Amino acid sequence: MPGHFEPTPGGGAAVTLDEVEISIIRSLAVQLLELVGPGPGGDAPADPLAELFADGPTEPPADPVLRRLFPDAYGGPGEAPTKPEEAAELTERSSEFRRFTENDLRARKREDALAVIRALDGLTTDSNGGAVLRLAADDSRRWLGSLNDLRLAIAARLEISDEDDADLLYRLSDEDPRKPMVMAYLWLGGLQETLVTTLMP
Template sequence: MHKFKRRGGVISTDLSADEVGMLESLLHELIDLIGEGTGEAGSAGDADDPFAAWAEELADDQPVEPPDDPVLRRLLPDAYPDDPKASAEFRRFTDRTLRRKKITDAEVALGHLAATEGGRQDLRIPVEEVDSWLRVLTSLRLAVAGRLGITDNVTADEIASIPEDDPRSFLVSVYDWLGFAQETLVLAL
C-alpha cells in the first residue's frame, strides 16, 4: 500500500490482494463481533424506516449492560464509567444505533474493497464517504489494540518492541499498517 492521494473528489491508493483480503477479513470479523447477540450481524438494520427502529428501541425498557468482551467494551464504551446504572440506561438508548453505524461503516468499506477486484484496481473512496473509512479504521485499530492488550502509550511501546518470533508480531504489524492507512487517509483530506 502506498499513501492515500486525493484527486478531485476521490481519495485513492493501491492495495495488494493480500491487503484487500486482510481488510475484508477484519471487517467481516468486526461486523460479526459488533452484531453478536443483537441480530445485527451482517446487516445494518432497516435504515429506510427510522421510526420503526426508534419504536423497537423504545419498546425495550430494560437497561443494557456493557459487553463482556474487552474489545467490545472499547468499541462501545460506557458513557458514565463511574455510574454503571446511568451507563446502562444511556446504553439502552444508544447501543443499537451505535452498533448499526459501525456495521454500516464496515459495509461501506467492504463495498469499496470489492470494487478493487481483489487488488487489481485501485481503492477509490469518494470524499463524501471518507468519514466511514476513518471511523471503521479506528474501530479496527481499537479492536486489534484490545486483542494485543494495548491500553496506553506504555503498553503500545512494549508491544512495538516484541521480537519477530513472538506469535503476536503479525498482529502488531496489522496494527501498524492500520495506523499508516489512517494517517495517510487523514493527510489526503
C-alpha cells in the same frame, strides 16, 4: 505494506492496495461485522418502526473488544468515584446512555464495515495484483470510522491501553505469535493517519 491514502479532487482519497492488503482489510472488516452483530432485530425486522425505537442494552458487553468499541459514557480512566453513591450514580447514568445510544452506534459501525467490504469487492486488480481504491468524501469518512474500529479491536486483543503498551509492540521479536497482529495494527494506523490528512481542509 507501504500503501497510503492521497487526496483526490472533490475531497476524496485514493490508495493503491495489493491483493494481500485487500484480503487483510476485507477479512478484518468481515470479522468486525460478525462481532458487532446483525442488530437487536436481526437482518430483517418485522416492524422497522418498532426497531427504530427499541431500547438497547444497559450492561457493558462481556467481550473485551466490544467493551472497547462500546465503552461506558461516564466514569472513564482516572475518574473512579470515591463514594459508593457516586459509583452507583455513574453506573445508572452509563446504563441509561447505553440504552438509548448503543443500537445506533452498532448500526453505524455495521454500515461502515459494510462500506469497506463493498468497496474492496468492487476492485479489479491489474496484472501486478494491485488495485487503486478511490473513495468519495463520504466514503472516506466511513472508511475512517471502520479503520478506527479495526484498530480498537486489535488493540483490545493485544491488551494495548496506552502509549507505553503501544511502544512495546515495536520491540517484539519476529517469533512472537502476536507479531502478525501487531504488524496489521501498525499498518492500519498508517492508513488511518494518511486518510485523516486527506480529509483536512
